[in-house]
Amino acid sequence: MNANARPIEDAYATFSDTDTVRLQRTLPGPIERVWEHLTDASLRRQWLAGGDDVQPRAGTSFELVWRNDQLTDPPGARPEGFGDEHRMQSRVIECDPPHRLAFTWDGDSDVAIDLEPRGDEVLLTLVHRHLGNRNRVLMHSAGWHVHLDLLVDRASGRQPEPFWDGWAVAKAAYDARLPA
Known part of the structure; x- marks a missing residue:
């Protein structure tokens, strides 16, 4: 990773209990633009997963349809256990x-x-609850960390680092941070 690559200390997830992950990122506004990156499948597929609007x-x-190898060019080295594509049905709560x-x-x-306008920027707060066990917390913390960094890079017009390389670094960092 280069000297400007993430993860950076204040970008790490916090854990309010044993199976909840909370991350925050600041993005360029306006809030409506960030909202579209969450809800429009063609924009969402550039940082997380495509699928349906x-x-x-x-x-x-x-x-949601993940094709993480297509998020960055190059994608980096995909870890064992991950396929070319993953699909998941979700429901708006x-x-x-x-x-x-x-x-x-x-x-x-x-x-x-949650999105909160802050002047010309937007504070994004993501909370993922009920993950159940340490391995799921670890995997989802690393995943959300890198996917949100990718969203910040895309929204800021920056070239992102290879996705899988960033995920491997984030996973190792979270493994060291999470209690056994």
């Missing part, structure tokens, strides 16, 4: 455009993303 009302379903989006995750956990 998110309809802005509770109870609606959408699919709460939606208050353009401030809050909460949805189910993998059938047994949930994600809430």
